Amino acid sequence: MNGVSGRMGYRQHLVRSILAIREQGGVLLADGETRVQVEPILVGRSEKKLADLAAKHGIEHYTTNLDEALADPRWEIYSDFLVTKARAAAIKKAIAAGKAIYTEKPTAESFEEALELAKLAADAGVKNGVVHDKLYLPGLQKLKRLIDSGYFGRILSVRGEFGYWVFEGDWQPAQRPSWNYRAEDGGGIIVDMFPHWNYVLENLFGRVESVYAKAVTEIPERVDEHGESYQATADDAAYAIFELEGGVTAQLNSSWTTRVNRDELVEFQVDGTHGSAVVGLFGCKIQPRNATPKPVWNPDLADEHDYAGDWIESPGNRDFQNGFKEQWEEFIRHVVEDAPNEFDFLAGARGVLLAEEGLRSNAEGRRIEIPVVALDAPLETVEVPGDASELTGAR
Ligand SMILES: NC(=O)c1ccc[n+]([C@@H]2O[C@H](COP(=O)([O-])OP(=O)(O)OC[C@H]3O[C@@H](n4cnc5c(N)ncnc54)[C@H](O)[C@@H]3O)[C@@H](O)[C@H]2O)c1
Secondary structure: OEOOOOHHHHHHHHHHHHHHHHHOOOEEOOOOOOEEOOOOEEEOOOHHHHHHHHHHHOOOEEEOOHHHHHHOOOOOEEEEOOOHHHHHHHHHHHHHOOOEEEEOOOOOOOHHHHHHHHHHHHHHOOOEEEOOHHHHOHHHHHHHHHHHHOOOOOEEEEEEEEEOEOOOOOOOOOOOOHHHHOHHHOOOHHHHHHHHHHHHHHHHOOOEEEEEEEEEOOOOEEEOOOOOEEEOOOOOEEEEEEEEOOOOEEEEEEEOEOOOOOOOOEEEEEEEOOEEEEEOOOOEEEEEHHHOOOOOOOOOOOOOOOHHHHOEEOOOOOOOOOHHHHHHHHHHHHHHHOOOOOOOHHHHHHHHHHHHHHHHHHHHOOOEEOOOOOOOOOHHHOOOOOOHHHHOOOO
16 A cells, blocks of 8 residues: 555545455455455555554554565555655556556546556556545435436436635645645646546446536645645636536536535536436435426515425435445455456546546637547547646646
């Protein structure tokens, strides 16, 4: 587990996933009886941090030497939660060592490199997976169930709001790492969020066929973890429209510079001919067409109707696990007993492509079509922006 001292590596991957799996006695396989136990080795740059984490959680193994860990056949899966910038080089080593690989998104800083990783992994025959955590959120699982049941009729549009205020770091510390706000360090909300939007859209509604994005750096100067001021060179808000296969239009706002006036930090409204739904991380409320009010526009009269009261909360009807853990269990089953896994490096590369084309759309001020990405497609058939670094930095 490389990068376990980080925000995602520690909380979601180590504590909530791997240690939770270890605690429950391992991953249950398809026969319903056999369990495969997990044994982590923590990898990082600071021996002290690793030793502290290992002691705190009763973990036997840790090392600052990635090469040695990769050369050791005891460790079957390499997992990566490093800052994005450091990821591709580490993954290439893991591919060369023949490990199965499970990684955070984005898989690489450029589409070209993300596709290269997918090709290298395929050529080496190593199993590979990329975090698709939002699909495992209770709210989105309830949405998937609505879609599968035919509830919506024909889906017309999706409107998503993601975001919250991230403090500038001067009078209150920022609640996200400062590299997120520096393009040269792999930061930016498009690079961070569009890989998520790609898999959410393609798995629930249809392949993303085009993107139009407007990216901005609303707060140009921030204060880092050490109290030093720095120039925010990356976009901290992005307003985008995606056209999806099948004719659905999705418009998604992503912002670290908005104050929350919603039930949850992310919310999607889906409108269909037969009904609508609003889902968040946990919640899911619906309004079928037979319970739809008939508003009449009248600017002369204050409207007393309680529109929020027209929605019905959709029940969970099952236990939802932590999404990161659920996907980890699926990936371990993929490695151990060849269970299916759609969320591979190629899916990860599609996410990186959408981010790259979102940045290009912003830079060129136009809608960009997204090509179908395939492992065997020669790179030249996919329009790759010349120098991605030119595209970052919003205004
Ligand atoms: N799936 C999600 O919802 C989600 C949410 C946030 C972040 N992420 C992704 O997770 C990754 C980590 O993000 P984070 O917020 O945990 O960041 P973080 O800064 O908290 O942690 C980064 C980790 O990388 C290590 N690191 C930093 N620079 C390095 C270098 N040059 N070489 C090797 N290691 C280095 C750090 O020591 C730390 O362990 C990013 O790729 C990010 O895009 C995913």
